[in-house]
Amino acid sequence: MAKVRTRFAPSPTGRMHVGNLRTALYTYLIAKHEDGDFVLRIEDTDQERLMEGAVDIIYRTLDKTGLHHDEGPDKDGGVGPYVQSERVASGLYMEYAKKLIEKGEAYYCFCDKERLESLATEVAGKAITVYDKHCLHLSKEEIEANLAAGKPFVIRANVPNEGETTFHDEIYGDITQPNAELDDMILIKSDGYPTYNFANVIDDHLMNITHVVRGNEYLSSAPKYTRLYKAFGWEEPKYIHCPLITNEEHQKLSKRSGHSSYEDLIEQGFVNEAVVNFVTLLGWSPSDNQEIMSLQELIEKFDYTKISKSPAVFDMVKLRWMNGEYLKAMDAEDFYERALPYIKEVVTRDVDYKKIAGMVKTRIETFLDIKDHIDFFQEVPEYDIAMYTHKKMKTNAETSLALLKEVQPILAAQEDFTNDALFSSLSAFGKEKGYKTGFIMWPIRTALSGKPMTPGGATELMEVLGKEESLKRIEDAIAKLS
RNA sequence: GGCUCCAUGGUCAAGCGGUCAAGACAUCGCCCUUUCACGGCGGUAACACGGGUUCGAUUCCCGUUGGAGUCACCA
Numbered sequence: 314m315a316k317v318r319t320r321f322a323p324s325p326t327g328r329m330h331v332g333n334l335r336t337a338l339y340t341y342l343i344a345k346h347e348d349g350d351f352v353l354r355i356e357d358t359d360q361e362r363l364m365e366g367a368v369d370i371i372y373r374t375l376d377k378t379g380l381h382h383d384e385g386p387d388k389d390g391g392v393g394p395y396v397q398s399e400r401v402a403s404g405l406y407m408e409y410a411k412k413l414i415e416k417g418e419a420y421y422c423f424c425d426k427e428r429l430e431s432l433a434t435e436v437a438g439k440a441i442t443v444y445d446k447h448c449l450h451l452s453k454e455e456i457e458a459n460l461a462a463g464k465p466f467v468i469r470a471n472v473p474n475e476g477e478t479t480f481h482d483e484i485y486g487d488i489t490q491p492n493a494e495l496d497d498m499i500l501i502k503s504d505g506y507p508t509y510n511f512a513n514v515i516d517d518h519l520m521n522i523t524h525v526v527r528g529n530e531y532l533s534s535a536p537k538y539t540r541l542y543k544a545f546g547w548e549e550p551k552y553i554h555c556p557l558i559t560n561e562e563h564q565k566l567s568k569r570s571g572h573s574s575y576e577d578l579i580e581q582g583f584v585n586e587a588v589v590n591f592v593t594l595l596g597w598s599p600s601d602n603q604e605i606m607s608l609q610e611l612i613e614k615f616d617y618t619k620i621s622k623s624p625a626v627f628d629m630v631k632l633r634w635m636n637g638e639y640l641k642a643m644d645a646e647d648f649y650e651r652a653l654p655y656i657k658e659v660v661t662r663d664v665d666y667k668k669i670a671g672m673v674k675t676r677i678e679t680f681l682d683i684k685d686h687i688d689f690f691q692e693v694p695e696y697d698i699a700m701y702t703h704k705k706m707k708t709n710a711e712t713s714l715a716l717l718k719e720v721q722p723i724l725a726a727q728e729d730f731t732n733d734a735l736f737s738s739l740s741a742f743g744k745e746k747g748y749k750t751g752f753i754m755w756p757i758r759t760a761l762s763g764k765p766m767t768p769g770g771a772t773e774l775m776e777v778l779g780k781e782e783s784l785k786r787i788e789d790a791i792a793k794l795s
Numbered sequence: 796g797g798c799u800c801c802a803u804g805g806u807c808a809a810g811c812g813g814u815c816a817a818g819a820c821a822u823c824g825c826c827c828u829u830u831c832a833c834g835g836c837g838g839u840a841a842c843a844c845g846g847g848u849u850c851g852a853u854u855c856c857c858g859u860u861g862g863a864g865u866c867a868c869c870a
Contacts, residue, residue, distance in 0.1 A: 324870055359869055429868090436796045441866055467868055485800070494798050494866080502868040509870045533799045533865045556801085563862065591807095594819095598808055602818055621808080624863065628806050631820045641833075676832045686831090703830085736829075754829035766831035773829085 317349030319524045320517065321375075321382070324356045324509075325367030328574035329374045331627065332528055332558045332566060335592045339555060340526040341380040342593070342615040352520060353385030355396045356513075358506045374575050378589050379608045392520045397512050406507035409515050409545075410468045410500050418544035419500055422448040422469045423459050444469065444497045468501040472540060480539040482532070482552045484620050490536040498537055510534070514541045517550055524617075526553045529624070530565070553617055556596045557624040566627055578632075582655075582679030584643075587636040595625040605638055637678035648674055655683040660690045668777050672768040689762040690777065693786055696763035698794060706751040713756035714794040716748075717787055720757065724787065730780045735772040760790030 321337045323329070329337075344351040353375065357363055375382065384390030394400055413419035424447060433442040449471060451459075459466065472495045479489040500511040507515070517525055532554050542549045560570045572578055578588050590606055599606070599614040606614065640648065649670040656666050656673075673686050688694070701713040708716075720742065727738055743753050758771035761783060767774060775783040 322870095326870080356870070362869065426868090434796095436866085439796095439866080441797090443866080488799070490798070496866075499868050504868075506868085508868070513870090528864095529800075530864060531870090536799095554800095557864070559863080561806090565864075594807070596807095598818095600809090602809070604807095604819060623801050625808090626806055628820070631807065634820055675834095706830090739829085750829050758830055762830090764830090768831075770829040770831095 315521075315523060317344055317347040317524060318352060318520070318522050319344040319349065319526060320352040320354050320520065320522050321380075322354040322356045322513070322516075323371050324359060324362065325371060326359070326362045326364050327367055328370060328576045330566070330568075330574055331572075331578070331592055334374070334378070334575050334588075335558060335595060336526055336528055336555060337375065337380055338378070338589065338593050338611075339553070339597070339615075339617065339620070340524075342611055343524055343526060343553070343617050344383075345612045346615045346617075349523075350383040350390070351380070352390070352522070353382040353395065354516060354520070355386060356509060357396060357398045358401070358502075358509065358512055360504065360506065370576070377585055378575070379585075397507070397516070400512075400516070401506055406512060406515060407501060407505070410507075410511070413470070413500070413541075413544055414468065416544060417471065419468050419470050420449050421451070421456050421460070421466045422497075422499075423451075423464050423466050424448060425465075442496075446471075446497060449497075465503045467499045467503050469497040469499050470537070470541065470544075472497055472537070478536040478540055480536050480549070480552065482535070482554050483617065484554055484622060485532065488532065488535065490533065495537050495540070510537060511541070514538050514545075518542075518545070518547050522550050524553060525550045526555065526617075529554050529557045553620065556621055558592075558595055558627050559624050561626060561628075563624070563626065570627075572627070572629065582681035583632065583636045584639050584651075587632065587639040590639075591632045591635050595627065596621050605635070605642075633678040640677060641675050643674075645671065645674070652680060652683060655680045656687065659684050659688045662691055662782075664690060664777050664779070669768075672773065672777075676768050686768045689764050689767065693761070693763040693789070696759075700759050700763070700765060701756055701794070703751075703755050706755040707749070708752055708755045710794055712752070713759070714791065716753060716756045717760060717791050717794070719746075720753065721784070721787055721791065724775075724780075724784060727780070730776060730783070732772045732776045735775055739772065756790075757787070761786050 319340045321340045323333060323337070341351050355368060355371070382388065384392070384395065386393070386395040400406065410419060414421070428447075429442060429444075432445060433440045435441070448469075472492055474493045476492045477489050478492055478495065479487050481487050498510050499508050501507055535552060535554070539549060558566050560566050566573050568574075572581060575588065579585070586607070589608060593611055594604065597615070597620045600616070600619070601614070603610070603614075649667050652670045652673065653666060656669055660666075660669065669687055669690065673683050676686060677683055698710045702709040720739070723738060723742055727735065739753055740750065743750060754771040758767060758774060761771065761774045761778065778786070
């Protein structure tokens with residue numbers, strides 16, 4: 314059996330969309346599961362949508378997600394160039410287009426914009442144009458004359474209006490489309506560049522791609538590609554169309570959703586591993602049902618025949634959960650380093666950041682959650698004294714005031730301000746007075762933080778805040794309650 | 796609108812003729828507990844509908860309904 318070769322062929326038009334990322338992932342996994350080659354090809358044939366720096370984004374994203382390519386613009390494998398604009402320069406596509414013209418499978422078209430627009434009909438608010446094969450009937454002399462006159466042209470595929478075309482997809486099975494539905498698509502644009510439709514077929518063939526992985530949105534145009542393969546007499550690769558990824562409204566994920574690209578997600582405090590893991594599970598699941606998997610495990614378990622057919626909603630809530638799992642499992646030192654910038658954003662006071670990181674680690678789902686948990690370390694926020702009232706702890710403003718007054722001298726006398734030492738001192742005090750732990754801790758914690766929830770108990774907070782600041786906060790609270 | 800695809804809980808998703816219809820997220824309850832989390836235990840919740848085929852359909856076929864995608868000199 315021939316070596317598996319897959320390709321990821323993005324257009325450098327901006328950030329990497331998660332749908333695209335998943336396609337890249339599946340493409341990579343299919344190749345690596347079979348120990349095959351993963352090829353990167355840059356499809357920059359749309360000169361208008363090109364975005365500066367977008368190629369770098371592609372490289373960076375593939376690198377960070379661990380999808381290392383075996384061949385690409387920067388890694389020659391002998392079937393390059395791997396950038397379509399460079400291939401255009403060699404005259405490659407035009408050459409193949411002319412072959413098709415000779416076979417009668419394609420033809421020159423000189424129709425201008427105005428004429429094309431006159432062909433358009435409006436359906437459901439959208440302009441739909443079906444070409445009428447006008448230029449197919451041009452005589453050889455007319456074509457020669459037009460070309461000689463330098464009249465702009467495109468080259469279109471000549472698809473019959475009768476019959477139907479069937480192609481086979483590994484996931485969806487046979488899909489048949491009436492030929493009348495297949496427009497005479499443009500192969501070569503008037504600027505001399507090939508369209509995606511054409512360049513794809515040529516390049517996949519020339520690069521010996523065995524499995525073409527792409528999004529479901531190409532499903533209805535796939536028979537067009539089959540016609541091209543047939544016109545050339547080439548063997549078709551295996552097609553694997555992935556189900557769509559949708560938003561909560563079950564519609565194709567768009568830039569508007571705010572989390573549509575890989576970089577959006579990273580900016581929102583997600584870690585790379587969680588994003589990769591989560592996105593892979595959108596439309597596929599392993600036979601053993603494991604959910605948390607490393608890229609290596611994904612390679613081992615991935616079986617493309619089990620990709621699902623129906624679209625999947627991109628569920629941020631589950632992504633958040635999964636991200637939290639990754640954060641909890643992360644090495645403490647590693648977590649500290651990555652959390653530090655987020656901690657420093659809100660806490661500049663001289664405290665042990667490492668301890669704060671440790672406190673917050675099991676309580677957050679994304680790095681962005683850190684802020685709300687720890688802002689009080691910097692400064693006690695304004696709060697209502699009603700916060701001292703807690704039914705289960707049997708506390709209220711009066712008991713809290715009394716308690717804080719009682720506890721203040723004990724803390725003032727306390728030398729060892731570590732969590733354990735503080736806890737045992739306060740426990741001893743409670744035992745002596747007959748107070749329950751919560752009855753003591755609730756007021757102290759409230760006084761220290763001014764918040765109903767904190768990433769640690771009263772004594773843990775004191776350890777971080779230190780003796781001086783802790784006592785100051787307790788005195789402030791006594792003043793506030795008096 | 797034409798064409799194409801899809802259809803198991805709120806979401807992801809097992810199942811591939813006979814199951815009390817897995818699991819995960821979310822949700823609810825209990826336990827743990829110096830708050831909140833974490834963790835542990837448990838609960839609620841699904842085969843869109845109608846015809847067939849079959850001894851027997853979530854599973855196969857047809858239709859209905861619903862949803863989505865697509866119909867560019869964009870990919």
